[in-house]
Amino acid sequence: MAKQIKVSLIGNPNTGKTSVFNLLTGLNQQVGNYPGITVEKKEGICKLSRGVKAHILDLPGTYSLNASSLDENVVIELLLNKKDKDFPDVAVVVSDVENLKRNLLLFTQIKDLEIPTILVINMADRMNRKGITLNIEVLEKELNTKIALVSARKKEGIDELKKLIESYALLPKTPCVNALTFAPDYFESLQKTFPNESLYKLWLVITQDVNFRKIDKQNLDITPDFKIKSENELKRLQQKETIKRYQFINNVLKQGLVVDEKAATGTRAKLDRVLTHKFWGYFIFFGILLLIFQAIYDWSSYPMDMIDEGFAWLSEVTKSMLPAGPFVDLITEGIIPGLGGIVIFIPQIAFLFLFISILEESGYMSRVVFLMDRVMRRFGLSGKSVVPLVSGTACAIPAVMATRNIENWKERLITILVVPFTTCAARLPVYLIIITLVIPDEKVGWVFSYQSLTLMFLYFLGFGTAVGSAWMLNKILKIKNKSYFVIEMPGYKVPLFKNVAINVVEKTKAFIFGAGKIILAISIILWVLASFGPNDKFNNAEENITQEYADLSQEEQDHKLASYKLEHSFIGYAGKAIEPIVAPLGYDWKIGIGIISSFAAREVFVGTLATIYSVGSDEEETIKNRMAAEINPKTGGPLFNFASGISLLLFYAFAMQCMSTLAIVKRETNSWKWPMAQLVFMSVLAYTIALIAYQVLK
Amino acid sequence: MKTTIAHLKRGQRALIKEITSDSIPLKLLEMGCLPGNEVELLQTAPFKCPMYLTINGSHLAIRKEIAAQIEVQII
Numbered sequence: 085m086a087k088q089i090k091v092s093l094i095g096n097p098n099t100g101k102t103s104v105f106n107l108l109t110g111l112n113q114q115v116g117n118y119p120g121i122t123v124e125k126k127e128g129i130c131k132l133s134r135g136v137k138a139h140i141l142d143l144p145g146t147y148s149l150n151a152s153s154l155d156e157n158v159v160i161e162l163l164l165n166k167k168d169k170d171f172p173d174v175a176v177v178v179s180d181v182e183n184l185k186r187n188l189l190l191f192t193q194i195k196d197l198e199i200p201t202i203l204v205i206n207m208a209d210r211m212n213r214k215g216i217t218l219n220i221e222v223l224e225k226e227l228n229t230k231i232a233l234v235s236a237r238k239k240e241g242i243d244e245l246k247k248l249i250e251s252y253a254l255l256p257k258t259p260c261v262n263a264l265t266f267a268p269d270y271f272e273s274l275q276k277t278f279p280n281e282s283l284y285k286l287w288l289v290i291t292q293d294v295n296f297r298k299i300d301k302q303n304l305d306i307t308p309d310f311k312i313k314s315e316n317e318l319k320r321l322q323q324k325e326t327i328k329r330y331q332f333i334n335n336v337l338k339q340g341l342v343v344d345e346k347a348a349t350g351t352r353a354k355l356d357r358v359l360t361h362k363f364w365g366y367f368i369f370f371g372i373l374l375l376i377f378q379a380i381y382d383w384s385s386y387p388m389d390m391i392d393e394g395f396a397w398l399s400e401v402t403k404s405m406l407p408a409g410p411f412v413d414l415i416t417e418g419i420i421p422g423l424g425g426i427v428i429f430i431p432q433i434a435f436l437f438l439f440i441s442i443l444e445e446s447g448y449m450s451r452v453v454f455l456m457d458r459v460m461r462r463f464g465l466s467g468k469s470v471v472p473l474v475s476g477t478a479c480a481i482p483a484v485m486a487t488r489n490i491e492n493w494k495e496r497l498i499t500i501l502v503v504p505f506t507t508c509a510a511r512l513p514v515y516l517i518i519i520t521l522v523i524p525d526e527k528v529g530w531v532f533s534y535q536s537l538t539l540m541f542l543y544f545l546g547f548g549t550a551v552g553s554a555w556m557l558n559k560i561l562k563i564k565n566k567s568y569f570v571i572e573m574p575g576y577k578v579p580l581f582k583n584v585a586i587n588v589v590e591k592t593k594a595f596i597f598g599a600g601k602i603i604l605a606i607s608i609i610l611w612v613l614a615s616f617g618p619n620d621k622f623n624n625a626e627e628n629i630t631q632e633y634a635d636l637s638q639e640e641q642d643h644k645l646a647s648y649k650l651e652h653s654f655i656g657y658a659g660k661a662i663e664p665i666v667a668p669l670g671y672d673w674k675i676g677i678g679i680i681s682s683f684a685a686r687e688v689f690v691g692t693l694a695t696i697y698s699v700g701s702d703e704e705e706t707i708k709n710r711m712a713a714e715i716n717p718k719t720g721g722p723l724f725n726f727a728s729g730i731s732l733l734l735f736y737a738f739a740m741q742c743m744s745t746l747a748i749v750k751r752e753t754n755s756w757k758w759p760m761a762q763l764v765f766m767s768v769l770a771y772t773i774a775l776i777a778y779q780v781l782k
Numbered sequence: 783m784k785t786t787i788a789h790l791k792r793g794q795r796a797l798i799k800e801i802t803s804d805s806i807p808l809k810l811l812e813m814g815c816l817p818g819n820e821v822e823l824l825q826t827a828p829f830k831c832p833m834y835l836t837i838n839g840s841h842l843a844i845r846k847e848i849a850a851q852i853e854v855q856i857i
Contacts, residue, residue, distance in 0.1 A: 186838070330814075454834060
């Protein structure tokens with residue numbers, strides 16, 4: 085294999101860096117994670133002429149090499165470590181023609197590391213509208229680089245960029261700004277100690293300690309035990325460095341850039357006046373939330389029903405085509421439904437990320453953060469937590485994935501931890517059946533019924549608990565945070581279809597291959613537990629039933645058999661084993677099984693009860709009647725009365741009964757610690773509250 | 783009393799004076815919040831926080847407590 089040119093794509097957020105990446109690599113890209121951290125790593129292959137290929141690494145967006153977040157830290161750790169296998173042969177710095185001045189700050193820093201650097205000036209199509217004229221020749225000369233003027237939107241300039249990458253060896257490596265000018269004395273002595281190193285690189289290694297976090301210096305060739313100034317002095321020097329860099333940039337732009345303010349037109353100010361308005365801003369935002377909610381809740385139910393039926397059909401067909409036996413049962417009752425349980429989430433995830441990508445790409449998301457920051461900050465959340473919390477009302481899985489946009493790790497972690505409290509769609513079937521059982525079907529006043537009010541209360545309860553626990557976690561969690569709230573408000577743009585589509589596909593893939601494996605494994609375990617029993621009762625179930633109920637029809641016998649088998653399976657005994665624990669909550673062992681099997685997904689509760697009560701169809705009415713007739717052996721009264729019903733509702737409102745969510749939390753936090761903490765905390769809370777409710781109400 | 787960005791009214795412009803506080807994040811300086819540069823308050827969320835500004839041509843939103851540390855001269 086011929087050697088590939090290693091290219092790092094670097095740039096400020098909102099410069100269209102990802103669009104350039106997508107244009108260079110097409111669909112030839114891979115998304116993974118950096119080892120040990122949850123920063124997304126995107127890489128791809130770009131074909132150049134004569135069979136030469138370039139390996140393109142799309143580094144996280146950063147404003148400078150002085151990192152202030154985990155994402156930004158990835159960039160600097162790579163650029164300081166020549167031994168890293170991804171260390172670039174050539175750096176491509178993407179800038180936006182409208183924000184050239186600010187974007188060039190990062191460019192001069194990269195250039196000063198003496199890495200061959202190409203400057204991409206993107207969004208060239210906006211130059212006319214903004215009254216901008218560039219003198220590329222002058223800029224190339226002053227910045228000592230090659231420039232590619234690109235319009236990712238119109239797909240222009242990419243071939244020129246490819247040519248520049250191909251001939252990267254010709255690029256000058258001379259730095260832009262002489263580090264000596266920051267503080268002559270200090271840097272001279274530094275130079276004497278390490279005569280072979282780039283001054284700026286030394287400086288970066290020293291100052292990283294006052295930035296985001298200390299870097300592992302053992303990987304680097306240099307170890308400046310060279311001491312060093314106090315933190316405050318270093319910060320002063322960093323400020324001075326920034327001023328020097330801007331002086332340089334202003335000088336360059338004075339010669340190479342003309343902006344005719346009069347020719348500039350913009351919709352930004354007009355849009356902002358409405359979208360960030362104290363009333364209309366919120367009004368529009370809640371309208372958009374409603375739309376997203378509608379899509380996840382309602383529109384996605386059509387493809388979800390189709391998937392559900394599709395997998396049921398697949399199970400049936402497989403069953404009829406293969407000879408009967410435990411192995412075939414494993415496939416048709418364990419693996420296929422398990423896969424179905426993963427695939428069924430795809431419509432919701434795809435819809436949510438469709439909306440999120442559009443909001444991000446258009447620049448609207450920053451306005452949401454602006455509007456919501458103050459409210460959410462009180463609870464230790466970020467303005468960006470709003471979208472995950474609201475989409476959690478449909479399903480916690482895409483919601484947890486949506487927290488990736490929150491840069492601040494503590495705020496992101498808290499959001500992830502509290503999202504499962506919001507009332508997801510899977511709780512709904514359980515709520516509905518219990519509510520119809522125990523809440524009287526009477527009207528309060530004209531419009532509302534007790535039943536619908538109960539349901540609404542449960543939604544508020546979920547949201548309130550989420551926000552309340554966020555407030556508590558904010559007090560408890562001691563996570564050092566050096567990330568400050570400074571957000572860029574980018575210009576509005578029409579989202580590029582290709583970027584949105586790629587993002588939706590990537591996020592969906594991340595779910596299927598990340599959390600999917602765990603979901604499948606647990607479904608198989610649950611199936612095994614329900615399909616095998618520890619003793620002869622289970623194995624001889626068929627004979628026992630046919631003898632005992634010989635006069636019943638075949639169909640009724642089958643129902644009896646299914647419920648008898650479940651009772652004597654491992655999971656059945658587990659249900660009986662936990663009966664003493666759940667009895668104080670007003671439940672019997674059958675509800676115990678329901679709770680255990682709900683761990684696969686909450687809505688399974690209804691189906692499991694249907695099997696236990698040997699009801700053939702999972703028609704709501706039939707199950708309901710059967711459940712209503714159930715007698716609590718201890719009290720002699722109905723098992724599902726007001727007290728046990730409320731207790732069960734509260735239990736489902738608080739308990740963490742969703743392995744898919746746990747799996748995705750594990751993926752997103754990169755450790756089992758957080759999902760386990762979530763599981764324990766939520767279960768204890770659910771148990772305690774359900775216990776209190778039952779004991780008070782009974 | 784010093785005049786800071788937190789004192790600006792909507793649509794008001796000002797010049798940034800010296801940056802003295804160490805608690806102003808470097809990131810803000812790197813985005814153009816440097817002495818001599820012009821700042822304009824475009825919009826505020828309710829209770830004046832966060833504040834939506836243009837500084838040196840960049841559009842940013844910052845929280846009020848940071849804005850209150852940047853001394854300016856209204857023009």
